[in-house]
Amino acid sequence: MANQRYAFDNALSVQAERLCTLEAVFDEQTIGQLEARSVQPGWRCLEIGAGGGSIASWLCNRVEPGGTVVATDLDTTHLGDLDHHNLDVQVHDVIHDKLPEAEFDLVHLRLVAAWLPKPRAAVERIVDALKPGGWLLAEELDFVSAVPGPCLDTQAEALLGRIVVAHNACLSSESSFDPFYGRRLAEDLSDAGLVDVGCAGHVSMWRGGQPGGRLWQLTLAQLRDGMIKTGEVTAAEIDHAIELFGRDSVSLLSPVTMGAWGRRAEGL
Numbered sequence: 001m002a003n004q005r006y007a008f009d010n011a012l013s014v015q016a017e018r019l020c021t022l023e024a025v026f027d028e029q030t031i032g033q034l035e036a037r038s039v040q041p042g043w044r045c046l047e048i049g050a051g052g053g054s055i056a057s058w059l060c061n062r063v064e065p066g067g068t069v070v071a072t073d074l075d076t077t078h079l080g081d082l083d084h085h086n087l088d089v090q091v092h093d094v095i096h097d098k099l100p101e102a103e104f105d106l107v108h109l110r111l112v113a114a115w116l117p118k119p120r121a122a123v124e125r126i127v128d129a130l131k132p133g134g135w136l137l138a139e140e141l142d143f144v145s146a147v148p149g150p151c152l153d154t155q156a157e158a159l160l161g162r163i164v165v166a167h168n169a170c171l172s173s174e175s176s177f178d179p180f181y182g183r184r185l186a187e188d189l190s191d192a193g194l195v196d197v198g199c200a201g202h203v204s205m206w207r208g209g210q211p212g213g214r215l216w217q218l219t220l221a222q223l224r225d226g227m228i229k230t231g232e233v234t235a236a237e238i239d240h241a242i243e244l245f246g247r248d249s250v251s252l253l254s255p256v257t258m259g260a261w262g263r264r265a266e267g268l
Contacts (some may be wrong), residue, residue, distance in 0.1 A: 018218040019052035019078055022111070024211040026257065027054055029202050030110060030139060033259045034059070037135045042066040043105035046129065048094055049112035053079045059108075060084035070104075094122050099129040110139040113188075114181035120188045127192045130264040136194060141255040142182030143168055145203050149251035156244055159233075160252060163216075163241045166232035167223060174226050182258035194262025201256040208250035216245045216252065 034055075039045070043063045047056040047070070056071035056079070063069065064086065071079055072092035079089045094109075095116060107126050113119040123138070130136060148160040171177035186199035206212020220227070220242050228235055244250045 014218060014221065016052075016078060018215070018222070021211050021215045021218060023052055023054040025206075025215055025254075026110065026139070027058075029257060029259070030055055030108075031058060033137055033139070033200075033261065034062070034106075034108065037106065037137060037261060039063065039106060040067075044103060045069045046099075046104045046107045047071045048092075048107065048109040048126070049073055050076075050079055050089075051110075053082045055108065055110065056087060057082055057084065059106075060087050094126070099125060101128055102131050104129050105131055105134045106137070107134070108137045111141065113138060113185070114140045114178045115176060117176040119178075119181065120191060123188045124192045127194060127264060132264055132266045134264050135261060136189065136264070137259065137261045138185055138189065139257055139259045140182045140185050141179070142201070142258055143179040143255045144183070145253050146255045147253050149205060149253060151244070151250050152247075156250070159237055159241060160244065160250075162232050163220070163227075163238070164252075166227040166230045167219070169230040169232060170223050170226040173230070179255075182256055185258050186260040189260050189262040192262075193265070195265045197260065197262035199258060199260040201258045203256050204254050205251050206254045208245045208247040210248070212252070212254060213245040213250065217242050220245075 039062045041063055044067060045059045045063060047059060050056045050071035050073050053071060056069055059069045068086045070088045070090060072090045073079065074093055076089050076091055107130060113122060116122050126136060143164065146164045148157040151157045151160065168179040171179065186197055190197045220238055224238055227233055227238060
């Protein structure tokens, strides 16, 4: 997605790598959550904020034969190369654009709702697009756990701690991003009227030189100016943090990835 609500512009060349890195970090747990929902052949699925399209592609294969997938984003730049006969790519704003009523067996969104000014209202609109008995699976981050692991020295640990603070402050001030929305996700699904609601979190150690460390490098490069404006870190400190995240001796505990799911009640 790419507008004033989202800090990462899909039109930038660096964003292609960032989207691929997001997939490397998150896809395994996302697919596990989707498998737990027992996605079936013949289902009609909606992937909101499809990004680079890896999960939309997985769903296309999973719902064969007879199933279809709609993949949406505000900017579909990186979805054009997907080649599935049962995929429909659409430019769509989940806040302002209409969704069809009672059409989908599954709706999935990852790292979308926390960017919205009124995520609960968006969830309510998404619920209306589910068939009775259809599943909603949403995944969002909670940065409560994003703290440095053992680094080269205490100064490096302190710097990475301030980097996280500056990252959160930048995104909160320059967009509607809520870095702690993950803990509220399940409640919003319940309040939207879903049943059989559940929630589980996943945390891992992100190391320098691996996808988690690279994700931090790409994120810091794009947020550089905004983070400097927060006054928490300097340009030189951001450059040093980017260099640190390239070292395999450096680690940071990941944000909690909260996956929440619920089902639209039968007869609604």
